[in-house]
Amino acid sequence: MQVQARKTLRAFYWSPKRVNEKRTAELWDSNIKDKIASTEREFVSAAASDTKKVLPILCIGNQGTCVGSPIKGYARRGGKWLLRRHGRYTTVAWTNEHRTSQTCVFCFEQVIRPTSDKGKVCNGTSLCINPQCLAFKQGRAAQGRDKEAAMAIALAGMSAMLNGKVIAPFNPHMDF
């Protein structure tokens, strides 16, 4: 049965039209990924300096490479393609994401996810409840979770590059 169907299947899967379409999709895919990486680098350079072009060092978390795993309905960008593409033009530092989304970057205490009156948890927000915290005193105890985590990853990456050791709040081998 399989031998009989072989010719038909091959004719379908390797038809010139299908092969062409596949090749075009591959080329476009590569082009678009290059553009995404380039736009990201430009954004980081522009944010770092408005007078001259700077070469950013990108700290990319090592937990975000889970391929094709949807977490609570959000598709996670998987694979190492972004690292590799950035790596052609600038320095990419793999950074351990340990506790980066659970720690306040101002006082290094644990943050909580705020709950609404109806009991709904807001997962996109980090709330620091330490009354001694600088952010708390300035009325900025609530921060965007991703923004704060990005800052924490930058802190962890920078401390690892400068001291050769990640600072205690983000170090998985140290109790804090």
Ligand SMILES: [Zn+2]
């Ligand atoms: Zn704090």
